[in-house]
Amino acid sequence: DRGMHVEAEDVLRMLRDTSEKARQELNEIRESLRMKQGGFSLFKSNRNVRRAVFLGMLLQGMQQFTGMNIIMYYAPQIFKMAGFKSTQEQMIATVIVGLTFMFATFIAVFTVDKAGRKPILKIGFSVMAFATLVLGYCLMKAGQGEISHGLSWVSVGMTMLCIGGYAMSAAPVVWILCSEIQPLKCRDFGITCSTTTNWVANMI
Known part of the structure; x- marks a missing residue:
């Protein structure tokens, strides 16, 4: 339908x-x-085609093995270990984490085409690596019963920083890349393989 093509071009x-x-x-x-x-x-x-499909699967595996789902799923327990004992404190912190994820995603929306895919991924993974290391140290201290009030807040900040780094890079950009790198003649098969890898890695 010619009219629909014109409408599609107007939207684009x-x-x-x-x-x-x-x-x-x-x-x-x-x-x-x-x-x-x-x-x-x-x-x-x-x-x-095989290289493109395997690259898509690798990207999805990397996205899941950042450990972000563990942080998102078990955020209340992480905050409990960090010293936030009451359910209300844990839930408030979890809501803040969710808002951080949402707002950080907008960074990718407005920068992915201008800055490029690779720079955003490099920045995001670097931020996640730093935040995860510091968060791990805080939780280690919590496990030893040596965490201070200041370290409790540092753990919350590092959790939000880690989620922010993920939301601005790996979360949206990996899905974009997995679509873009697949040849047109094999795009359905390639995306199916990469998406399956995502959920299998999530389960692991």
Whole structure:
């Protein structure tokens, strides 16, 4: 339907910097819809396709093995170990963590196309590594019964910093990359493999 194509281009024009980029993306979408998917047969026969699929799986595995889901799932227990004993204190801290995740995601939304995928991932993983190390030290002190009130707040700050680093980088950018690196003829198969890897790694 010609009218729908015009409407789609209008929407893309609002989202992209120039009309040329909008038309280019619309043409890519049309091409992907017309193209027959090769799936597993193309994966077996084409070395470049295999590399793209395995890279997508590796990225999703890296995303999950940052340990972020453990922090998100067990945030109340982490705060309890850090010295926040009451349920109310733990839940307030958990809400703050959730808000941190939401606002940090906007950093990626507004910078991913301008700064590039790799720089954002490098910054995000560096932030997560630093915050996780400091958080681990705080929780070690908590396990030894030596945590002070100041270290309790440091642990909360490091938890939020770690989540912020994840939300601005690995959380959204990995999904973007897993879509972009797959060849059009094998995109469905590649994304299926990377998404499956994500959930298997999550379960592990």
